[in-house]
Amino acid sequence: MTDVTTTDFTCFKVTIEAGVAHIQLKRPEAMNSMIREFWNELPVIVKDIDHNARARCIVISSTGKHFSAGMDLAVFGGGGSTSANQNQDRHINAEQQRHHILWLQDCFGCLDDARIPVIVAIQGGCIGGAVDMTSACDIRYATEDAFFCIQEINIGMTADVGTFPRLCKLIPEGWVREMAYTGRRMPAQKAKEIGWVNEVFPDHAACLDHALVTAREIAAKAPLAVTGSKVMINYARDHTIRDGLDYIAVWQTGMFSGAHMGEAFKAKAEKREPNFQDLQPLKHGM
Numbered sequence: 189m190t191d192v193t194t195t196d197f198t199c200f201k202v203t204i205e206a207g208v209a210h211i212q213l214k215r216p217e218a219m220n221s222m223i224r225e226f227w228n229e230l231p232v233i234v235k236d237i238d239h240n241a242r243a244r245c246i247v248i249s250s251t252g253k254h255f256s257a258g259m260d261l262a263v264f265g266g267g268g269s270t271s272a273n274q275n276q277d278r279h280i281n282a283e284q285q286r287h288h289i290l291w292l293q294d295c296f297g298c299l300d301d302a303r304i305p306v307i308v309a310i311q312g313g314c315i316g317g318a319v320d321m322t323s324a325c326d327i328r329y330a331t332e333d334a335f336f337c338i339q340e341i342n343i344g345m346t347a348d349v350g351t352f353p354r355l356c357k358l359i360p361e362g363w364v365r366e367m368a369y370t371g372r373r374m375p376a377q378k379a380k381e382i383g384w385v386n387e388v389f390p391d392h393a394a395c396l397d398h399a400l401v402t403a404r405e406i407a408a409k410a411p412l413a414v415t416g417s418k419v420m421i422n423y424a425r426d427h428t429i430r431d432g433l434d435y436i437a438v439w440q441t442g443m444f445s446g447a448h449m450g451e452a453f454k455a456k457a458e459k460r461e462p463n464f465q466d467l468q469p470l471k472h473g474m
Contacts, residue, residue, distance in 0.1 A: 198225040202233055207407030208400065209243035216252020221260040222317050231298045238302040239470040244407035244414065246302065247399050248325065249309040258316025258339055289348055296350050299324040300422065303415040303467060305406055309399040310376075310385070311392040315339045320347065323354040326418065327402065328385040331395045334376040336384065342371040357425050359384050410448040410464045 192205040199220075203210045211233060213220040237243050250256060299306045299321070308325040316339035322328055340347040347368065355364045359382045367374060379385045389395040406414060416439060424432040448464060455462035 197229045197233065199223065199229055200233060202237075204237070204243050206404060207244040208403040209237045209246045210400070211246060211248045213248075213250040213256060216250075216254075218260070219254045219257035219313070220250050220252065220318075221257045222263070223260045224263060226260075227263075227292065227295050231295045234298045234302060234306075238298070238304060239472065241467045241469045243304065244409075244411050244466070245304055245403040246299075246306045247309065247396075247403045248299075248306065248321075249396050249399065250311065252312075254312035255310045255314045255334070256318035256321070257313060258318050261343075292349050296321050296324040300354075303418070304411075305403075305414065305418060307399045307403055309392070309396045310334045311395060313337070316347075317349060319355070320349040320351045323358060324350055327399075329387050329389065329395050329399050330376040330379060330385045331389055331392050332376055334379075334385075334388075335373040336367070336376075336379055337373045338367045338371060340371075341368060355384075408461060410445070410452065410462070411467045412443060412445055412448060412464075415467060416443060 192203065194204075195202045196214075199213060199215055199222075201212045201214045203212070211230075215221070215223075234246070237246060305326040306324075307327045307329070308322050309329050310322060311331040311334055313335060314322055314330075315337045319336055319338055338347055338351060340351075352364065352368070363374070363382055366372065374384075376385060376388045380388050387398065389398060420432065420436050420439065423435050427435070451462050451464060
């Protein structure tokens, strides 16, 4: 876990070191707006890290003044499968469009579904699609100058890539409604007050440093216990208390590891870092 690998994409730079994958948005000159390549690249990056067990935690950060201005308006201008089929029956088109929206949702849903935790460090504007994106992460940190905006209402549409299903689980519903209906900006300090972000930092460097420190701390824990915690937290969010209790009982029956606990206790007694096995890569074929 000491090797460093760096890969460049159109919209992202990915560095993996010591069990932590750092995914960095790298188009500051365009306020890191979400062009077509963004949507195609992000799920490939995240699923490769997750499915191939390349890291134990993911940190997402950005560059420049703003985290992201959200969907690039040029994406709404056509050029995709919908515009290519404009002459078809509108109901047939609508069925196709539903699946395209589901695909877009998965571009951020893969963060929520990943076996490993995802931490995001947010500076400046977190606008529109960036709200969808960051709400799918496990932990959010922000700078003092950060702000959040459900921008979709300001351009005449309803947010559809994950904002409402997730935000309604993260913050009081009244705040979701106010932001959704008005398109107002919420400053970082207010976001912290209502539980949207965990902590606020004076500048981007301090925010990112804390995110990476937290990620390295998580990466030192037993990966099976970490992924089990994420599975249970997500399950509890989406189910009743009784269902959650039943599921953790089933999980522990199959995946409780005395050996991992033994290594944790032994490492503490010997005053050293524990040595845990990584998760296995996932199988996607016969």
